[in-house]
Amino acid sequence: MNKQLVHIKGTKAGLVLRLDDQCAYAELVEELERKVLEGGIDGKVDVQLHLGNRYLLSAQQKELIAIVEGPGNMHVSKVHSDVITIEESNEKVLTDQSETYIGIIRSGQIVKTDGNIVVIGDVNPNGKIEAGGSIYVLGNLKGIAHAGVNGNKEAIVVASHFEPTHVLIDDQIEVMSNEKPFVKENADQIFAYINRDGIISYERVQEVRKIRPLLSTIKGGS
Amino acid sequence: MGVAIVITSGKGGVGKTTTTANLGTALALQGKKVCLVDTDIGLRNLDLVLGLDNRIIYDLVDVVEGRCKIHQALVKDKRVDEKLFLLPAAQTTDKNAVNPEQMKSLVDELKREYDYVLIDCPAGIEQGYKNAVAGADRAIVVTTPEISAVRDADRIIGLLEQENIEPPKLIINRIRKDLMKTGDALDINEITTHLSVDLLGIVIDSEDVISSSNKGEPIVMDPNSKASLGYRNIARRILGESVPLMSIEDNSKGMFKKFISIFSK
Numbered sequence: 302m303n304k305q306l307v308h309i310k311g312t313k314a315g316l317v318l319r320l321d322d323q324c325a326y327a328e329l330v331e332e333l334e335r336k337v338l339e340g341g342i343d344g345k346v347d348v349q350l351h352l353g354n355r356y357l358l359s360a361q362q363k364e365l366i367a368i369v370e371g372p373g374n375m376h377v378s379k380v381h382s383d384v385i386t387i388e389e390s391n392e393k394v395l396t397d398q399s400e401t402y403i404g405i406i407r408s409g410q411i412v413k414t415d416g417n418i419v420v421i422g423d424v425n426p427n428g429k430i431e432a433g434g435s436i437y438v439l440g441n442l443k444g445i446a447h448a449g450v451n452g453n454k455e456a457i458v459v460a461s462h463f464e465p466t467h468v469l470i471d472d473q474i475e476v477m478s479n480e481k482p483f484v485k486e487n488a489d490q491i492f493a494y495i496n497r498d499g500i501i502s503y504e505r506v507q508e509v510r511k512i513r514p515l516l517s518t519i520k521g522g523s
Numbered sequence: 524m525g526v527a528i529v530i531t532s533g534k535g536g537v538g539k540t541t542t543t544a545n546l547g548t549a550l551a552l553q554g555k556k557v558c559l560v561d562t563d564i565g566l567r568n569l570d571l572v573l574g575l576d577n578r579i580i581y582d583l584v585d586v587v588e589g590r591c592k593i594h595q596a597l598v599k600d601k602r603v604d605e606k607l608f609l610l611p612a613a614q615t616t617d618k619n620a621v622n623p624e625q626m627k628s629l630v631d632e633l634k635r636e637y638d639y640v641l642i643d644c645p646a647g648i649e650q651g652y653k654n655a656v657a658g659a660d661r662a663i664v665v666t667t668p669e670i671s672a673v674r675d676a677d678r679i680i681g682l683l684e685q686e687n688i689e690p691p692k693l694i695i696n697r698i699r700k701d702l703m704k705t706g707d708a709l710d711i712n713e714i715t716t717h718l719s720v721d722l723l724g725i726v727i728d729s730e731d732v733i734s735s736s737n738k739g740e741p742i743v744m745d746p747n748s749k750a751s752l753g754y755r756n757i758a759r760r761i762l763g764e765s766v767p768l769m770s771i772e773d774n775s776k777g778m779f780k781k782f783i784s785i786f787s788k
Contacts, residue, residue: 408674
């Protein structure tokens, strides 16, 4: 064998194992086992697996992780691959995209989406929006808003007039009938998010850039 | 070919039946040929408000099931000659006795002969509502300045927007100017912006409406009542006239009294 199938590289964050993506899987496993055993590393170290253009089933991924973690002094922190399946890609497209709903969500109506949603119109009492991502309402939010339904704690709820009966983000529920002077006084243009303590809190929309900078998908203004 | 208008509200007791009876009469007084259809099967009362209850021979279910011809079941209102007819609901069965397809073909048949077919919808959003909406081209939503009625109106407008009909129009019924002034009742502006539909008209609450209903005589027959004026204005707007919204202030004072009140300030 004249070509190395497993490259080991040390970085600040630990070791990076770059695995060849052209050889057969069996060969790779064999080589990896050998490299791991000869290793001779002292103490615990974090390892990242870079798979390149190889797609691995989750069972195969587990097998590789088990091999690396076998001797006991290495811990796989991340598995990185340049390829994903069409299914994963479609899912990502759905959760990342923004849908636009123009109209009024009235009592008894539910609007659902996998990604973010922009509502141009009102959400009336007893009307409900459910989004996998964030909810942006250009109008009066007087109904129920549930953002991050599939466990996205980063999601936020924004409204030009923020007066909902219930706000839900992921599995957190907030019933707005409780006295909230901040929300009442600043009903125009505030947003809801899950803070570091895991509970829903409110800030002026100008603070989104500090609290959720990663929601921005575009940089500019220069 | 006429137009079929369904009059609905979601909540009960806001004045759908009274509105249907009065708008029908008002349109007939303007010279249009009008047929009122009561779809509240099992709980009919449009005939009572019109004072036609003792003249019913056949009803809507009889027509749908083919026991009689449509014109045999229609009851003529003699006060407005040859202009106003009622197709009464059945009292002995329930809403499941007819289905939306049957209602649609019935209404289509009536539209051929009448300028306006007003369909009185039962309360609720179940079978009876579906039947009533099936044949309609337009919808009028009746509400009152109460939060419960407005909430239900919102729901019903949402459902109507799913149907293949023109955007619904709103009537705010039973307006109490004293409560609206003090802010104890929702005001007209608040209701229309909340529901964001066009306002077709307002009707002021009046005791005359109750007494005239009990007499079986629609209030529009009495030109002096303020409620009557509200209904007449709405009828004119349905006919395409542009009529300014009446003020809810009481200006029934005579010229002389007004004159006095200027000096008594």
